[in-house]
Amino acid sequence: MTSKDFRNIKATDITAVTLLSYVIGFVITNIYLSNFAFAEFTYFHVKFIPVGFIFLLLSTGLFYLLRYIDLTYKKWYSRIALFVLVLDLFAYVLTIFFPRDSVELNFLTYDMFLYQINFEVWTVTVAIIYVLSTSILKDGVPLINSFKDAEKMHHFSSKTIFLIIFTLVNIAVFANFVYPSIPTHFGGGRQILANLTFKDNLEEKVPVRIIYQTPEYVLYENATLSMDERDAVMVRYEKIDSIEYLGIDSETARHTISRKMNNVAEEIKW
Numbered sequence: 001m002t003s004k005d006f007r008n009i010k011a012t013d014i015t016a017v018t019l020l021s022y023v024i025g026f027v028i029t030n031i032y033l034s035n036f037a038f039a040e041f042t043y044f045h046v047k048f049i050p051v052g053f054i055f056l057l058l059s060t061g062l063f064y065l066l067r068y069i070d071l072t073y074k075k076w077y078s079r080i081a082l083f084v085l086v087l088d089l090f091a092y093v094l095t096i097f098f099p100r101d102s103v104e105l106n107f108l109t110y111d112m113f114l115y116q117i118n119f120e121v122w123t124v125t126v127a128i129i130y131v132l133s134t135s136i137l138k139d140g141v142p143l144i145n146s147f148k149d150a151e152k153m154h155h156f157s158s159k160t161i162f163l164i165i166f167t168l169v170n171i172a173v174f175a176n177f178v179y180p181s182i183p184t185h186f187g188g189g190r191q192i193l194a195n196l197t198f199k200d201n202l203e204e205k206v207p208v209r210i211i212y213q214t215p216e217y218v219l220y221e222n223a224t225l226s227m228d229e230r231d232a233v234m235v236r237y238e239k240i241d242s243i244e245y246l247g248i249d250s251e252t253a254r255h256t257i258s259r260k261m262n263n264v265a266e267e268i269k270w
Contacts, residue, residue, distance in 0.1 A: 017056070018049060024171060025052030025187055031175035032189050033212060036232035038219055040212070051187035055174055059126060062090055066130045087127055091119035098181035098190075117181045125173045129166045136162055193223065195244040202241055218243075 025048030030039050069082045182188020189212065195205040196218075208220040211232060219234045 017053070021049045021052030021056060023048075023052065024055055025049055027171055028052065028055060028175040028179050029187075029189070031172055032179050033219075035176070036211060036219060038212065038232065038234060040214065042214060047184075047187035049187065051179065051182060054182065054186060054188075055171070058094075058178075059170060059174075062086075062123060062126050063130055065090075066127060067134075070130075070134070083127060087120070087123040091123050094119040094178070094181075098178070098183070098188075118177045119181075121177045122173050125170060129170055133162070133166055193246045194220075195246070196220070196240055197242045197244075198239055199241045200239070205244070 026040075026045075028051055029048060033039055065086050066083060069079055069086065073079050073082060180189045180191070183190045184192065192210040194208055194210050196208050197205055207223040209223050210218060210220045212219040217234050217236055218240070219232055221232050
């Protein structure tokens with residue numbers, strides 16, 4: 001994109017991308033939370049926008065990389081080899097920006113995430129969607145030609161249905177395999193290791209993975225339980241006395257208290 005193209009971007013374009021990012025972020029968040037029998041129906045969270053934008057940026061970028069290879073290299077074996085290379089490199093870059101962690105707590109190592117994060121699953125999904133869209137829809141930009149031919153609205157309808165299906169599949173796979181690795185300050189579902197102290201038992205600190213937080217609730221799972229015993233628990237802040245958020249000590253590479261919140265119900269800010 002040239003500087004002239006940037007100057008031609010209108011406020012309506014920015015608004016449209018923002019709204020689309022918001023809707024996609026809302027859908028991605030709720031698909032992920034459905035794994036824990038939880039849903040987020042607070043419609044005015046700004047945090048939905050960055051994760052939706054990340055989805056659009058990554059999906060569009062990978063799609064057009066595949067499109068470039070498809071149009072540039074005519075021999076099928078060259079395209080396949082480059083497709084595999086690009087998918088592998090794309091997944092590798094994602095692991096750099098959104099690394100998967102394990103944590104050490106009480107001399108035991110716990111996986112940070114309940115579900116397997118697998119960037120390769122998502123990149124392969126995008127590649128399959130690309131192949132299907134370019135073969136079934138017969139065009140890299142399937143809707144444009146349909147608008148030009150108003151007499152064949154059934155073609156436009158069928159292409160639109162396929163486009164919606166492909167998009168929903170992409171969003172669902174992204175929500176389960178990529179979203180859990182995105183940091184929370186980008187609107188993602190990266191779990192946070194913390195110690196909770198409840199008002200009914202001030203002597204005990206419960207090590208947990210915080211899955212999601214709203215202005216009223218925190219959704220978490222006990223970090224010390226085995227996989228078979230894990231259950232996501234939603235509790236109101238009124239029942240929590242303090243939250244110790246754990247960070248990584250740069251010298252020991254172990255988790256240490258990075259921030260402590262007392263009187264959680266009064267201090268919590270959204």
